Amino acid sequence: MVATIRNPILPGFNPDPSICRVGDDYYIATSTFEWYPGVQIHHSRDLVNWRLVRRPLERASQLDMRGNPDSCGVWAPCLSYSDGLFWLVYTDVKRFDGNFKDAHNYIVTAEAVEATWSDPVYVNSSGFDPSLFHDDDGRKWFLNMQWNHRSESFGGAPKSPAFDGILLQEWDERTRRLVGPVKNIFAGSSLGLVEGPHLFKRNGWYYLTTAEGGTGYDHAVTMARSRTIDGPYELHPNTHLITSKDHPEAALQRAGHGQYVETPDGQAYHTHLCGRPLPPKRRCTLGRETALQKCVWREDGWLYLENGGTVPDATVPAPAGTSFVAQPGVVETDFDEAELPFEFQWLRTPVADRIFSLTWREGHLRLFGRESIGSWFEQALVARRQEHHSFRAETVVEFAPETYQQVAGLTLYYNRHKFHALGVTWHEKLGRVVTILSCPGDFPHGRLEFPVGSGVAVPDGAIHLAMEVRDNDLQFFWRATARDTWQAIGPVLDAGVVSDEGGRGEHGSFTGAFAGMFAFDTSGSALPADFDHFRYQALV
Structure with missing residues (x-):
């Protein structure tokens, strides 16, 4: 019997999933916005069954959101593992409506997910949705979207010009600061609203996935690649790896913003957020949830959903030898x-x-x-x-x-x-x-x-x-x-x-x-x- 992943794997408010594998252990970090403590980290050994194990931002020196407006606070964390440490980067957004966001980005670390996490190191404030990429030459690179306040972008009606591309800059862990030039490496596709960058490297290619289309029904995971980390990046043949934007009949809507992961035996998966709307008004009463899709690498060197399209599935094949354990009602x-x-x-x-x-x-x-x-x-x-x-x-x-x-x-x-x-x-x-x-x-x-x-x-x-x-x-x-x-x-x-x-x-x-x-x-x-x-x- 083929094991099955049942989506969403993290039901209820669990958006912007960043996934990280260390050995046989998988971890997913999700946004918590104004809810305290900050960032939810779930753990799994099989990609099927998940358990909440940590909220690392738990004290005033790490996070104080008093006065943060609704839907501000902790946006889009990125969890990674390198040099014997877990690294978590996150944004604390201090403003929502109007032209400004006031988005401050930080890094915290810990030797184990369940351990006490460090006090934060401030990085920058040029935009939100940060991530940290650990290259195979030992260098570390910090990415975030750049926010342009010189636009008609207001809360509730975003316009693409405010989402001014993906910035890349080197992170020097010795001095604990950004060094070298800031480069805008990816302007996004014609869908617009580019955010949520994640980098990974495979067979000499740097692959960049981003979220586009906003957090609503046009959301998507967009993919691009380059031979050099600072580009230029070419778009995926389908532009989008995952999206339901043209398929209102799909069970999982608002699909976008996720991250790639491989199993120990090389199977490919990709997380994404999603929503499950209720008729007749198509309102997602459970918020943005976390789902997981099985992917395959084709001969052209690009990643695709295993189902052959771009629309995510409610059930997907899981690694062999696993079974679903129902949660108590x-x-x-x-x-x-x-x-x-x-x-x-x-x-x-x-x-x-x-x-x-x-x-x-x-x-x-x-x-x-x-x-x-x-x-x-x-x-x-x-x-x-x-x-x-x-x-x-x-x-x-x-x-x-x-x-x-x-x-x-x-x-x-x-x-x-x-x-x-x-x-x-x-x-x-x-x-x-x-x-x-x-x-x-x-x-x-x-x-x-x-x-x-x-x-x-x-x-x-x-x-x-x-x-x-x-x-x-x-x-x-x-x-x-x-x-x-x-x-x-x-x-x-x-x-x-x-x-x-x-x-x-x-x-x-x-x-x-x-x-x-x-x-x-x-x-x-x-x-x-x-x-x-x-x-x-x-x-x-």
């Missing part, structure tokens, strides 16, 4: 440990003890109400990725608000303009209530909506909260105790807006949906909320 979290379970992240701040604690009250996650939900600085929101088009999430919260400025509960969250939340709060006439806060998109105004008005009065004590997402539909529930029947609250909400295409649409944002717990206290009192557990269940 239900994940229960009781918060009994002193560390946050690995599937959870929070937003922007390296000072985690300001927003949550697992030791303040045994068996509980305590969130300290800080700034409003959607704040770019300090909001108490702990969440996990949505990994299925249909799922149910449940939690139990103990919270004693004294003003409507204090709210805690359960949320389906994308960013400050795209979320739905069921919260426990206070109302002057009703007392303690559960109510819904909804922000269904950033256009035209991004204001909150309150689908159940002042909410429903609830008794003292712990309150059980739940939500069910079935494709584009979201329904909230609550009950007072585990013995009570779940009660639906509010109308069915548009879960599809909590997506890349929600709000202002394609290219307006590009992270993914999270399900989690939140608390805010805009009175400044930092009122805590205690969560007893969190349950995530895939629904058929």
Whole structure:
């Protein structure tokens, strides 16, 4: 029986996959944007089964994203191995809308992926999507796209002139700085929006893969090659190695931005990001995910998809001797440990003890109400990725608000303009209530909506909260105790807006949906909320 890789191999928000093999071990690093700690690294021994093993950017000296706008932060890391070290290069983007990006590039290293990573070394700020290539003569080369602010390129409607080619410059590890001339080695194809460069060398050729076409439905992996590292680079006979841009029927859409890897016996594969849109509006509620394609080298010295075309497959052949191990459909979290379970992240701040604690009250996650939900600085929101088009999430919260400025509960969250939340709060006439806060998109105004008005009065004590997402539909529930029947609250909400295409649409944002717990206290009192557990269940 032929082993099969099932795409996406990393479901949910896991974009811009950089793959690295060391011996029999494979690692994939993906972007985390404003979510903390920064960069997800998954590990596999067979290319079929993957496990999250590290988020290396975990302290203030490495990463502080307080104030970073939505969809900024850590873009497109590149993971490599050389000289007995793992090397990780990444961008911290400080601005999104308008003509500027303010993209700062860094390098960190570690002797092992699971080890503590070094403090960062600053490299440059000329553009984003950096990568580091280790040549066989011992020299190291740094690449990134160059951002040209002198264009009509604004967030939400990118234009090609801002994407001003791929820069190459030598990296001197002894002095830990760039040296020699900066060369623009690749302007991209006619598709435009060239970014995400990765270099590798084979049979005397330097092969360059880039991402083009933006992060939406025209996305592509473009390939070129040269006999010298600084070009000139000739385009692949098909221009694009991987793309779904002309095939709206394909299961994997938005295919682009990935990296080449070989197995120990020389089989060729290529990662790429992808999206799985839901009808009728073609919104990718799981964000940009990671997929893997089997490739072949032909006599012309070019790499091609094994399927003979450019459209990625949902299932591809895996190396022999492997089998798929299904992930559990239900994940229960009781918060009994002193560390946050690995599937959870929070937003922007390296000072985690300001927003949550697992030791303040045994068996509980305590969130300290800080700034409003959607704040770019300090909001108490702990969440996990949505990994299925249909799922149910449940939690139990103990919270004693004294003003409507204090709210805690359960949320389906994308960013400050795209979320739905069921919260426990206070109302002057009703007392303690559960109510819904909804922000269904950033256009035209991004204001909150309150689908159940002042909410429903609830008794003292712990309150059980739940939500069910079935494709584009979201329904909230609550009950007072585990013995009570779940009660639906509010109308069915548009879960599809909590997506890349929600709000202002394609290219307006590009992270993914999270399900989690939140608390805010805009009175400044930092009122805590205690969560007893969190349950995530895939629904058929």
